[in-house]
Amino acid sequence: MYTDHFLTAALEFFQEIQLPLRRISESYPQTYELTSSLGITGALRGYFVLQSEIGTARNLVSGMASRLGVTFDEIDFGPFHRATIGEIVNQIAGKAIVKLETCGMNCMITPPTIFIGKGITVSLPLPVTTMEKALQGDFGTLRFFVALSGE
Numbered sequence: 001m002y003t004d005h006f007l008t009a010a011l012e013f014f015q016e017i018q019l020p021l022r023r024i025s026e027s028y029p030q031t032y033e034l035t036s037s038l039g040i041t042g043a044l045r046g047y048f049v050l051q052s053e054i055g056t057a058r059n060l061v062s063g064m065a066s067r068l069g070v071t072f073d074e075i076d077f078g079p080f081h082r083a084t085i086g087e088i089v090n091q092i093a094g095k096a097i098v099k100l101e102t103c104g105m106n107c108m109i110t111p112p113t114i115f116i117g118k119g120i121t122v123s124l125p126l127p128v129t130t131m132e133k134a135l136q137g138d139f140g141t142l143r144f145f146v147a148l149s150g151e
Contacts, residue, residue: 002100003131006048006146009095010135013088018067019060019137027134027143031119034077036089042107044100046148048093049122050085056140057085063139064088077116086112 007024014021032051040046052060054077061084065072072080089112097107124130128147135142 001129001131002044002103002105002148003129003146005099005103006092006096007131007133007144009099010092010144012095013092014135014137017064019063019139021135021137023134023136025134025136027132027145030143031121032143033116033118033120034085035115035120035122036085036112037115037122038089038093038112039110040093040097040107040148041110043105044107044148044150046128046146046150047122047124048089048096048109049143049145049147050089050092051120051122051143051145052140054116056142057081059139060088060137060142061085082114082116086114 011021033054034057035049035051037047037049040048058077058081061081074080093109097109100107122145124147128149130147133144135144
């Protein structure tokens with residue numbers, strides 16, 4: 001399934017930033033404080049979504065920044081944190097799109113969108129193929145969600 005390319009891309013991304021995932025397990029819909037998503041267009045259509053609690057997102061950004069030698073002075077979950085989470089989603093999806101291209105699937109991604117608030121859930125009205133996983137690392141747990149149609 002083409003959704004597998006997104007999981008492979010996520011594994012590669014976390015290895016590259018030296019924050020390897022410790023465990024991948026099944027995930028089930030629940031509410032989160034932060035949702036970052038982007039659209040997939042072209043031969044396949046759908047969404048790629050990462051969700052977490054703010055503390056997990058803050059830990060992820062801090063861990064990534066320290067391993068890359070980047071310093072920042074935001075205490076709260078500010079513009080740097082939001083931009084970094086958006087870029088993480090963008091990087092993972094970009095890697096997956098390259099993998100899809102090798103399978104003859106020409107796709108593009110939309111810019112990432114971030115939603116912050118209490119009780120955010122994701123539901124899609126279209127018949128789609130989905131993959132939902134919990135990605136666990138030293139930073140916490142992310143909900144990984146891919147939904148594609150046209151498979």
